[in-house]
Amino acid sequence: MSIVTVQLGQCGNQIGFEVFDALLSDSHSSQGLCCKRENEAYQASCKERFFSEEENGVPIARAVLVDMEPKVINQTLSKAAQSGRWKYGQHACFCQKQGSGNNWAYGYSVHGPRHEESIMDLIRKEVEKCDSFSGFFIIMSMAGGTGSGIGAFVTQNLQDQYSNSLKMNQIIWPYGTGEVIVQNYNSILTLSHLYRSSDALLVHENDAVHKICAKLMNIKQISFSDINQVLAHQLGSVFQPTYSAESSFHYRRNPLGIDWHVRPPSSGLPSLGKMSLNKDLHFNTYIANLVILRGKDVQSADVEGFKDPALYTSWLEPVNAFNVWKTQRAFSKYEKSAVLVSNSQFLVKPLDMIVGKAWNMFASKAYIHQYTKFGIEEEDFLDSFTSLEQVVASYCNL
């Protein structure tokens, strides 16, 4: 079953490239620590999910690239082609010359409708190429104008046109300080809109990944390229094939398979990255946990700790809330690796902070004229605040 990736804006495109690269490198890696047949099944499954085949054998990423200015897309396309191992489709991009000016309203209300037909057309073509289509993976940042505004607009369209397919948004949470001054406004507008149309929000915080680079990987001068590679690594280990319940040699058909809806409205899922299995979990209540184990000794790994009812909210049984996926095939040459994907109160604090800062700025009406200029009025802001306060309250009540 295949996933179509939509890469939006500078962030989405830069990350998208790293993700496809990581997926393919892992797929071709020689140290799978498993038998040949196993490895081949893994590779075939990975290929089918993320790439389509071309005549000369170079896999083409199942992706649509969207940006409102040409520089990043051009760079992304050429980096992929240079790798020699894979590339993007020749006609898979949509590009303009203007940029969105870090303005959510411009992305959502101007660029979105203006280019709706072209973008949805590109997506449709990519979906049609899939023998068996499972859903969308949309990569975007919240802080800018294109990823956030057009991302929200496109996700809404996907909800209308492909209501039966899963839509998972990879959201990049900006650094607390210093990227874009209006990032809090853009973030709350994005999140409140995505809540209505996305099935799952997989979140990566720049601050958290930055810390991983600094403390766990000891990188001295951290660049966005480092950050994106760590991120892609994490995503790769979530999305690569794993066994389905039936048998050891059949890879799970639906990669987005877990039932992300616990109860409507949809909830946000923070990805906690490469965690050890013994995390201190006392201050956090969970709705759902997914553990993915790869490599040696997966069958004997002890995940009993995750079944403790104390971790979960009172109205859920651990058996419903906890899932574990496994495969013997090692990821990225790690003898053993694990990923934890959680839906928990972990993101309440960052969300609350963003809402608080945006609220303070909104009270002084700073920058609002930049949004009303393009049709996003004060009521739209208030609606967004209201819906996010409800999300925060819902999570706090777990």
Added chain:
Amino acid sequence: MEEGVVNEILQGPLRDVFDTKQLITDISGSGNNWAVGHRVFGSLYQDQILEKLRKSAEHCDCLQCFFIIHSMGGGTGSGLGTFLLKMLEDEFPEVYRFVTSIYPSGEDDVITSPYNSILAMKELNEHADCVLPIDNQSLFDIISKIDLMVNSGKLGTTVKPKSLVTSSSGALKTRHKKPFDAMNNIVANLLLNLTSSARFEGSLNMDLNEISMNLVPFPQLHYLVSSLTPLYTLTDVNIPPRRLDQMFSDAFSKDHQLLRADPKHSLYLACALMVRGNVHISDVRRNIERLKPSLQFVSWNQEGWKTSLCSIPPVGHSHSLLALANNTCVKPTFMELKERFMRLYKKKAHLHHYLQVEGMEESCFTEAVSSLSALIQEYNQLDATKNMPVQDLPRLSIAM
């Protein structure tokens, strides 16, 4: 509106860069009179200017912004320049208007420069998206400092032959004995750095429309103080590369600002750091953390930083930084200008030169000065909030 300057450009090394059909000149000049520039030449050349603008615009796949470069103190740049600004707003309302304005210094020799400047300010207030005020005195001080460093030989610096730093050949107003070429070179570098992220690739691009979006929280507060480091191109002077962090510190020092202003001791509304060269996001973040405690930001924008990273450094450097600050430190410049204006206006000195131009009345002057006063008042109100504790406002309460 006189031919000398344009003719020099056409005979100089860049003559092929300019399209001669896109040049408009007159003979007599505006006599340092804003009214002549704005009203007389404005109406005279309106159609011609519009036609040439449309022609240039047609060549563009996607027109994003206009750069207007002028001085405030004279007649043509100030008067005709602001007339053009209004025309651009009417003709191309969706295209950003960035104005680089040279403000008159204290000892400038054009007596009517306060009148011209204030009349022009009203237009900038109303029709510009973003203004970068610069004054000659600051540019001159920067050049003098460079001279001092070069001549002292303390750092073992050597001046390369034919550098712009010391030669004043080609300086147009030699009677002033000011190194205008070198001073203008600094402004040119400012504009280069401003557009670098739009022209070159980088890991965090910043387009020109993002400048306005991030740095202009309220439409009337669109004056941005700029500072540039390093100040001189290494094509002129051999200097050992300075530490990266030093570059960030310099950008906030009073000496590096292109306006007589001290942003460190005033209130920031927003700040943008446009970095070029081999600099990573962690370097920028480290420096922001380091410098933040000594800077004051307005309560609703405590983390008001905008960053851009462009991979290509300027010629001769390994990295550079342009800082744009929306800061109340512009207020003294405006207040001084207003004082100089009032000194002249109270005595009605030279007023007749303006009033004899058709359409000019005293009300033009009073309106202009009240527009400036209102702007100064806005900055005053912001300054009043400077040392107040930041309070979190009560949030919406939701019924569950």
